[in-house]
Amino acid sequence: MSIIFAGERLEDGCKELAVLLLQTKYTVVLTGAGMDTESNIPDFRGKNGLWRNYDPRLVADITTFQQNYDLFHEFYRERLSTMKHVEPHPGHYVLADLEQRGLIKAITTQNISGLHGKAGSKKVYELHGNMKEIFCDRCGLPATEQELLSRQPCKGCKQYALRPKVVLFGEPLPADVWNAAITEIKRSDLLLVIGTSLEVSPVNQLPYLTEGKLVLINNEDRSAGYAFDLVLLGRAGEILRRTVKYLS
Ligand code: APR
Numbered sequence: 001m002s003i004i005f006a007g008e009r010l011e012d013g014c015k016e017l018a019v020l021l022l023q024t025k026y027t028v029v030l031t032g033a034g035m036d037t038e039s040n041i042p043d044f045r046g047k048n049g050l051w052r053n054y055d056p057r058l059v060a061d062i063t064t065f066q067q068n069y070d071l072f073h074e075f076y077r078e079r080l081s082t083m084k085h086v087e088p089h090p091g092h093y094v095l096a097d098l099e100q101r102g103l104i105k106a107i108t109t110q111n112i113s114g115l116h117g118k119a120g121s122k123k124v125y126e127l128h129g130n131m132k133e134i135f136c137d138r139c140g141l142p143a144t145e146q147e148l149l150s151r152q153p154c155k156g157c158k159q160y161a162l163r164p165k166v167v168l169f170g171e172p173l174p175a176d177v178w179n180a181a182i183t184e185i186k187r188s189d190l191l192l193v194i195g196t197s198l199e200v201s202p203v204n205q206l207p208y209l210t211e212g213k214l215v216l217i218n219n220e221d222r223s224a225g226y227a228f229d230l231v232l233l234g235r236a237g238e239i240l241r242r243t244v245k246y247l248s
Pocket residue numbers: 031032033034035037038043044045046047049056110111128194195196197198199200217218219220222234235236237
C-alpha cells in the first residue's frame with residue numbers, strides 16, 4: 001500500500017525520501033517529461049501537454065517519417081527550436097549532485113532534451129534517444145541540426161531523410177541502452193520514478209523490475225497498478241530541492 005504525501009504533508013515525504021536515499025546502496029532514477037516542464041519544455045499528457053495539440057501517431061511515428069516527410073519535418077523543426085535555448089532547472093542539478101555524492105548510481109530517462117547531461121549527470125541512459133544527433137535515415141550519414149532545420153537533402157545519398165536520433169512510435173528502443181537500463185534497475189534497491197505518466201511501453205514496465213523500494217514523484221498520482229512505497233505529489237524540482245535539505 002503506497003503512502004501518499006501531498007500538500008502540507010509533502011515535507012514529511014521529502015524527509016522519508018531522504019532517509020531512503022541515505023539507507024540504500026544502489027538508487028536508480030527513471031524520469032519522464034515531467035522532469036523537464038520546469039525547464040519550459042511541455043510534457044505530452046499533462047494538462048498543457050503536447051499531445052493535446054498534436055496526434056503523436058501522426059507526427060512522431062516512423063510511418064509519417066516515411067510517407068509524409070513535410071509533416072514530420074514541421075513537427076521536429078518546432079521541437080528543435082523549443083529545445084534550443086532550454087536550460088536544466090534546480091531539480092536536474094540536484095540529481096547530478098546526488099550522483100556526485102554516490103547517492104544515485106544512474107538515470108534512465110524517456111526525455112530527449114539532454115538536460116540531465118547538461119546539468120552534469122554522468123550515467124544517463126536515453127531510452128527514447130536524443131535531439132542533438134542528426135543523421136540520414138537512408139544511408140546513416142551524420143548531418144547537422146542546421147541541415148535538418150533548413151530541410152536539406154542528405155549530403156551523401158541526396159535523399160530527404162534527415163532526422164534526429166529519437167525513437168519514433170513504431171520503432172524499437174536502442175537495444176544496448178534498453179538492456180543496460182534493465183540491468184541497472186534490476187540491481188537497484190531504490191527506484192525513484194520522476195515526472196512520467198507511465199503510459200508508454202516498454203518503459204512503463206521498468207518499475208516492475210526493481211526488487212527494492214519504489215518511489216514516485218509526480219504532480220498527479222500515476223501509481224495505479226504499481227507497488228509504490230511512497231508517492232510524493234508535487235513539482236519535481238521543488239520536491240528534489242526540499243529533499244536535498246535532509247541529506248546533509
Ligand atoms: N513535476 C512533477 N510531475 C510533472 C511535472 C512537474 N513539474 N510536470 C508534469 N508532470 C507530470 C504530468 O502530470 C504527467 O503525469 O509528468 C507526467 C508526464 O507524463 P507524459 O507527458 O506522458 O510524459 P512521459 O511519461 O515522459 O511520456 C512518455 O511518451 O509521447 C511519448 O516519447 C514520448 O517519452 C515520451 C513518452
